[in-house]
Amino acid sequence: MSRRAGTVGGRTYDESDVRIRPGKGSRPRTKNRPAHEDAETAMVVSVDRGRWGCVLDGDPERRVVTMRAxxxxxxxxxxxxxxxxxxDLSGxxxxxxxxxxVEERSTVLRRTADDTDPFERIVVANADQLLIVTALADxxxxxxxxxxxxxxAYxxxxxxxxxxxxxxxxAPDEFAAHFADLDLPVVTAGRDxxxxxxxxxxxxxxxxLIGHSGVGKSTLVNRLVPDADRATGVVSGVGKGRHTSTQSVALPLPGAEAGDPPRGWVVDTPGIRSFGLAHVTPEQIIDxxxxxxxxxxxxxxxxxxxxxPADPECALDALTGSSHRRAMAVRVLLASVSATGTDDAPTDARDDTL
Structure with a gap:
């Protein structure tokens, strides 16, 4: 089959003389992504403006600053x-x-801005437990x-x-009694x-760790991690290297001796005034x-x-003994979730001291 040709200025051109510049983004995409089998495992310990501070293999001394691929x-x-x-994992x-x-999460602590906000924000991933810090006074x-x-948490x-x-x-007994039927562990951590x-x-x-501003959460963190102020800046390793009250940060609990691996980790979350639960269902709590x-x-x-009167045939009413008491305590939680409004945040939050 012959090519179409034309003559311009006495010279004959055909299709082979035409060069087409590829358009932007015309390079064929592939669904094959690199496996990154050499990737090293790390835990995210801070987040700040598109940068993530991570520790490699759970070792707080091996800190790197990362970006998202x-x-x-x-x-x-x-x-x-x-x-x-x-x-570059040199740090x-x-x-x-x-x-x-990002590996699959085993647990997630979520909150929404309020009970009518459909947008869920994950506060912390993979935490084993939630320490709810509450002041007994002031x-x-x-x-x-x-x-x-x-x-x-549930x-x-x-x-x-x-x-x-x-x-x-x-004294802690009266307030702790509100949650006795939930078998909720209670510890005291006052100044003395x-x-x-x-x-x-x-x-x-x-x-x-979560708690309202003024309940002593930051002071508690400083007692657990004596150099928390210094460690916060170092562990962050992102942005300007500073941790602010609007960010969560994971801090290693010091070992018994210098050089020992951390005894665990605490995630210091910012003081919050509300804890929206638009994402929580009754079944998730009961489960x-x-x-x-x-x-x-x-x-x-x-x-x-x-x-x-809403559920006259609810099976929880047929329970007896400790299960019935626990069911009634859980109903209090369910009522708290279903009632749109405040979480009883203190209106007179003070400095965060014990």
Missing amino acids: RELGRTPIVVGDQVGVVG RRDTLARIVR PPPRTGFVERALAA AGGLTPILCLTKSDLA DDLSELWSVLDGRLTA AFDDLREAIDDCPRGCTHLGP
Whole structure:
């Protein structure tokens, strides 16, 4: 088949003389992505303006600053995530590695801005437990926030623990009694309290700490991690190397001797005034209790498990003994989740001291 030809200025041209410049983005894409089999495992310990601070192989001395690889797109990466990292892993100043993989999360602590906001924000990933820090006085304790934090912990797969501060100003028994039927572990961590019980709870685990501003959470963190102020800046290793009150950061709990591996990790989250639960369902909360999970199999379809008059045939009402008491305590949590509004945040938050 002959090519079409033409004559211009006495010279004959055909199709072979035409050069077509490829358009932008015309290079064929491939679905084959690099496997990055050489990626080293790391834990995200801080996030700041498109940079992630990570520790390699759980060693706080091996810190690197990373960026998100292009192939991950807008995949969210949060403190506590286990990731695969490649590139410059020296940790030297002004070097960047790349996060190329985010491992499946075992737990997630989520919150929304309020109960009507559909947008979920993951606060911490892969935490084993949630330490709910509450002051016994100044500001006075409120059950609402604790109930909401419990609901978020149960829904996300974390084990909740109630930590009561400022025990020199008020006794813990009365407030702790509100949650006795949930079998909720309670520890005190006032200014003069020995922390050995708390240490036994934190040992070997990744623990997220949450609490309203003014309850003594930051002071508690400084008692657990004596050089927390210095460690915060070093562990961040991102942006200007500073941790602000609007960011979460994971801090290693010091070992018994210098040079020992960390006894665990605590994630210091920013002080919050609300804890939206738009993402939590009643079944997620009930699922945390084996006896209640089995009981609701006999509930009629559409049961909200809140009991009469809304649910006159709820199977939780047929329970007896400790299971019945636990079911009634869980109903308080369910009512807290279903009631749009405040979490009883103190309106007179003060400096964060014990």
